[in-house]
Every structure is written in C-alpha cells, then in structure tokens.
Amino acid sequence: MTHDEAVLKAQEIASRVLTPSAGQNDKAGRFSTEAIEALGESGLLGLLLPAEFGGSGAGPRTFAVVTATLAEADASAAMVYLMHILGTATMLAARPSAARALAPILREIGAGRHLSTLAFSEAGSRSHFWAPVSRAHRNGNGVRISARKSWVTSAGHAQSYVVSALAPEGVGPTDSTLYLLVAETGGFSVAGPWDGLGLRANASAPVALDGCEVAMDLQLTDDGAGFPAMLNVVLPLFCLGTAAVALGLCRAAVAGTATHLKSARFEHLGQSLGESLPTLRAQLATMQIDTDGLSARIDDLIEHLETPREATMLRVLETKAAAGEMAISVTSTAMRVCGGAAFSKHLSIERLFRDAHAGAVMAPTGDVLREFIGKSLLGMPLF
Numbered sequence: 118m119t120h121d122e123a124v125l126k127a128q129e130i131a132s133r134v135l136t137p138s139a140g141q142n143d144k145a146g147r148f149s150t151e152a153i154e155a156l157g158e159s160g161l162l163g164l165l166l167p168a169e170f171g172g173s174g175a176g177p178r179t180f181a182v183v184t185a186t187l188a189e190a191d192a193s194a195a196m197v198y199l200m201h202i203l204g205t206a207t208m209l210a211a212r213p214s215a216a217r218a219l220a221p222i223l224r225e226i227g228a229g230r231h232l233s234t235l236a237f238s239e240a241g242s243r244s245h246f247w248a249p250v251s252r253a254h255r256n257g258n259g260v261r262i263s264a265r266k267s268w269v270t271s272a273g274h275a276q277s278y279v280v281s282a283l284a285p286e287g288v289g290p291t292d293s294t295l296y297l298l299v300a301e302t303g304g305f306s307v308a309g310p311w312d313g314l315g316l317r318a319n320a321s322a323p324v325a326l327d328g329c330e331v332a333m334d335l336q337l338t339d340d341g342a343g344f345p346a347m348l349n350v351v352l353p354l355f356c357l358g359t360a361a362v363a364l365g366l367c368r369a370a371v372a373g374t375a376t377h378l379k380s381a382r383f384e385h386l387g388q389s390l391g392e393s394l395p396t397l398r399a400q401l402a403t404m405q406i407d408t409d410g411l412s413a414r415i416d417d418l419i420e421h422l423e424t425p426r427e428a429t430m431l432r433v434l435e436t437k438a439a440a441g442e443m444a445i446s447v448t449s450t451a452m453r454v455c456g457g458a459a460f461s462k463h464l465s466i467e468r469l470f471r472d473a474h475a476g477a478v479m480a481p482t483g484d485v486l487r488e489f490i491g492k493s494l495l496g497m498p499l500f
C-alpha cells in the first residue's frame with residue numbers, strides 16, 4: 118500500500134465508519150469494534166509491518182497522516198490505532214531471540230486480525246512510565262509478573278499487550294524489561310471500567326496482572342533494556358502520534374466552527390453568525406493559523422525522524438508538548454465561538470474539547486516534557 122492509498126483508506130473509514138458513530142460511542146463510552154474491523158480489513162493495522170508479514174512497510178509520514186485523518190473523525194479510535202502501532206513497532210524492534218514466537222502474531226496483524234497496545238503506566242509510579250514498580254520474577258523458562266497497570270488503551274479488546282516490569286535482577290528504577298503478554302494469559306484481567314472525561318470510547322481501563330507467566334521467547338528486550346526501547350522506539354512514535362491526534366482534533370474544531378458560523382443565523386439581522394460578527398471570524402482565523410502551525414511542526418518532526426540528527430529528540434519532546442497545548446487552545450476557542458450551541462451539546466465541538474484534554478495528561482505529560490526540555494537545554498541529566 119502506498120502513502121496515498123493508505124490515506125485514501127483512512128479517509129474512507131473515517132467517513133463510512135467513524136463519523137456516523139463517534140458521537141454515540143462517546144456518549145455510551147463504547148469501544149468501536151467496527152472501527153477495528155474496518156482498519157483490519159483495509160490493511161491499516163499492518164501499516165508499519167514489512168511485506169513478509171503482509172504489511173505496507175510505511176514510515177512515520179504515512180502513520181502521522183493516517184492517524185490525523187482518523188482523529189478528525191473520532192479521536193478515541195485514532196488513539197486505539199496509535200497504541201496498536203506502538204505495540205507493533207515494539208515487536209518489530211524486539212531482540213532476535215523473540216523473532217520466531219512473534220512471527221505468527223505479526224502475520225495476524227498483517228492480516229488485520231490482531232490488535233495490540235501498550236501497558237506501561239502503573240498505579241505505583243503513575244505518569245512516570247519509565248519507572249515501573251512491578252518486577253518480573255524468574256520462573257522456569259520465562260518470568261512471572263504481577264502488576265497493576267493503571268490505564269491501558271483498548272483494555273479487554275486488544276489481543277496482545279506490551280508490558281513493562283523491572284528486570285528480575287534490575288537494581289535501579291529504570292532497569293526494566295518489555296514483554297509481550299497475550300490476552301488469554303492466565304492471571305490477566307481488566308480491573309475496572311473506563312469512564313473518562315474525553316476519549317471515552319477507547320477503553321483506557323486499568324488491567325491487573327496476577328502471576329502472569331510469560332515465556333522467554335516473548336521477552337521483547339534484553340533484561341534491563343526496556344528503558345532504552347521506551348525512549349528510542351516508543352517515545353518518538355508516541356509523540357508524533359499524539360501530535361497527529363491533536364492535529365485531527367484541531368482540524369475538526371475549525372471545520373465544525375466554520376459550519377456553525379455559516380449555518381446559525383441572526384434572523385432579525387438577516388445574517389449568519391459569521392457574516393454578522395468580525396470577532397468570530399477573527400477567532401476562527403486564529404484557530405486556522407494555530408492548526409496550520411501545528412501541521413508544520415509535525416512535518417518538521419517527520420523530517421527529523423526520517424533523517425535523525427542532534428536536535429531530533431528535542432523536537433520529539435517539543436512537538437508533543439506543543440500539540441497538547443494547541444489542541445486545548447483551539448478547541449477551547451471553538452467552544453467560545455460556538456457559544457451556547459457548543460455548551461449544550463448540539464454540536465460535536467464539546468466532544469473535541471473533552472478529547473483534546475487527554476494529550477497533555479498522557480505520559481510524558483506536558484509538565485514532564487517541559488522538565489525534560491528545560492533540563493536538556495541546561496545540559497542536566499534527564500533521569
């Protein structure tokens with residue numbers, strides 16, 4: 118699948134599957150299995166996979182455009198997609214000894230029948246996902262893990278979970294290892310409901326691992342090498358993907374606001390809101406300027422990821438921090454411009470506004486990113 122084909126497929130799924138049901142799924146907090154089926158049938162679940170696993174071998178550019186396209190219709194579904202792509206990328210980067218056990222799973226992903234996700238954040242270390250408090254314990258030819266993972270997108274719907282735990286002999290707080298846990302592993306359970314302010318349809322519920330046994334061949338990193346994999350494999354794509362979700366939300370807010378300004382009327386003046394009030398036109402223009410600014414920032418990050426250089430990690434961090442703020446700012450302006458119509462839920466603007474608040478609290482949070490960026494500028498160690 119070429120870049121253009123992938124984008125066309127994402128647009129088709131957005132208009133046929135996501136847009137008609139996003140509002141209802143948000144209201145009911147319902148995970149869209151139809152969205153996953155459509156993404157699977159289209160081949161988009163295997164976007165990053167090489168052809169040998171039935172994938173398209175696409176890179177960060179196609180991933181970002183597809184994710185933004187999905188998010189413009191339904192940010193919950195886009196976040197599910199993003200977490201799946203991160204799970205896939207981590208499997209692809211796994212140590213050679215896992216290749217044989219992972220091959221059938223990767224082929225299932227390529228065939229569109231397997232959804233993956235990440236389970237890093239723990240109740241004990243909260244947003245500091247790089248420091249799990251759970252520990253893997255050696256158990257015959259593998260490990261046994263007990264953990265409380267506090268938010269796991271697609272919990273109970275994914276077929277596999279990339280989980281972190283302190284390595285059996287790990288000494289420091291970042292001496293972690295990554296494992297692949299398949300959903301039917303004994304001791305794995307969804308430990309509560311998901312009832313969030315936003316992204317209500319992405320099943321980001323807590324999960325419990327109670328003595329889950331993971332065989333050695335599903336250990337994705339060497340012992341203690343989970344932390345570098347989080348930083349080098351997961352973080353760049355996660356920051357790009359969350360920025361793409363923010364971009365989709367901003368675009369939807371601009372489009373929804375423009376539609377409202379054209380259709381809502383002051384009948385006593387014989388004009389639409391947009392015709393009547395220059396202040397609303399100016400705020401819409403600011404939203405568009407900010408949205409295009411975010412788009413340019415994402416393009417810059419893509420270029421950095423395609424051709425890494427010294428400032429690339431800084432750009433990774435900056436882009437997620439900026440995108441989180443931008444999504445909140447643009448959707449907040451949309452709420453104000455659309456007035457009571459937005460507040461009383463006649464429009465989908467309030468869903469965008471609620472969804473937009475997730476990016477900044479997803480780890481690394483906006484505050485932590487600023488900490489990292491500030492320390493990096495001063496030449497201080499980040500951890």
Ligand SMILES: Cc1cc2nc3c(=O)[nH]c(=O)nc-3n(C[C@H](O)[C@H](O)[C@H](O)COP(=O)(O)OP(=O)(O)OC[C@H]3O[C@@H](n4cnc5c(N)ncnc54)[C@H](O)[C@@H]3O)c2cc1C
Nearest residue numbers: 235236237238243244268269270316321478479480482484
């Ligand atoms: C919709 C959604 C989906 C999610 N999906 C997943 C998933 O699939 N997998 C997964 O592993 N996790 C997931 N998470 C978890 C997420 O990544 C964070 O771990 C979680 O949101 C942190 O919330 P908390 O209350 O524990 O934050 P806390 O750690 O309690 O933070 C509270 C406040 O302190 C600030 N803070 C914390 N540390 C610092 C610091 N060092 N410097 C300055 N300020 C700091 C934070 O910015 C925040 O404002 C998801 C979260 C949400 C909301």
